[in-house]
Amino acid sequence: MLWYSNVVPKLWNETIEAHRREVHDAILDTTWALVDEHGLLSVKMSQIAEKTGIGRATLYKYFPDVEAILVAWHERHIGRHLEKLAEIRDQAGDALGRLEAVLGAYALIEHRRHAGELAALLHRGEHVARAEQQLHDMIRELLSEAAEDGRVRDDVSPEELVNYCLHALTAAGSLPSEAAVRRLVRVTMAGLQPEP
Numbered sequence: 001m002l003w004y005s006n007v008v009p010k011l012w013n014e015t016i017e018a019h020r021r022e023v024h025d026a027i028l029d030t031t032w033a034l035v036d037e038h039g040l041l042s043v044k045m046s047q048i049a050e051k052t053g054i055g056r057a058t059l060y061k062y063f064p065d066v067e068a069i070l071v072a073w074h075e076r077h078i079g080r081h082l083e084k085l086a087e088i089r090d091q092a093g094d095a096l097g098r099l100e101a102v103l104g105a106y107a108l109i110e111h112r113r114h115a116g117e118l119a120a121l122l123h124r125g126e127h128v129a130r131a132e133q134q135l136h137d138m139i140r141e142l143l144s145e146a147a148e149d150g151r152v153r154d155d156v157s158p159e160e161l162v163n164y165c166l167h168a169l170t171a172a173g174s175l176p177s178e179a180a181v182r183r184l185v186r187v188t189m190a191g192l193q194p195e196p
Contacts, residue, residue: 026052027062028073035070074122078131081109089138095145096152099192102142103165104185106135110172111181136162143192153194161192 030052034043043066049059063069088101122128140162146152152161168188172181 023052023054023058024062024072025076027054027059027069028076031066031069032073035066040066040070070122071125071127075127078127082131082134085135085138089142094151095142095149099139099142099146099152100185100189102139103169103188104182106139106166107169107172107181107185107188108178110170111175111178113173136166139165146192150194152192155195164188164191 027048031043031048034047034051045059045066046056048066048069049056052059063072085102085105088105089098091098091101140158143152143158143161143165147154147158156164165188168191169184172184175181175184
């Protein structure tokens with residue numbers, strides 16, 4: 001009996017937590033699909049509850065309004081981007097190659113970024129500031145490592161070079177194609193080359 005009482009509560013708690021995560025993720029995905037299809041101002045909590053297959057009271061236990069759901073969706077979305085960039089950073093190879101791969105992936109993220117009123121809503125708040133700092137730190141570390149190897153200029157501080165890279169690659173959002181984005185990355189990388 002002792003074994004049973006120790007295992008069942010843990011299994012029960014894990015099952016409940018897994019269920020809560022599934023409901024949470026379903027709410028986020030459903031809301032994003034509805035906003036993408038109907039627009040930000042057209043989506044109501046009752047629609048989200050119905051499409052998710054949960055009661056409105058349950059929905060309100062998770063989120064107070066549509067905006068809170070979208071902010072949570074965006075936080076998860078940004079987290080996935082950062083995870084992908086970290087995977088690229090952690091691959092084998094020299095620092096310069098990993099830097100170029102990270103900058104290329106970031107530029108493609110910028111190229112595909114949403115715009116308009118939804119962007120204005122989502123691209124504010126602490127979660128965005130935290131993500132920007134993580135990205136900044138990641139690129140600064142790669143720049144420092146590549147500078148130590150003599151592959152990136154060392155006459156400009158890594159801090160300034162990070163700003164150069166991020167500002168330059170923000171332009172990827174207005175480019176017409178992925179080919180243009182790749183060209184922008186090459187131009188950005190050329191600006192990082194050491195002085196001859």
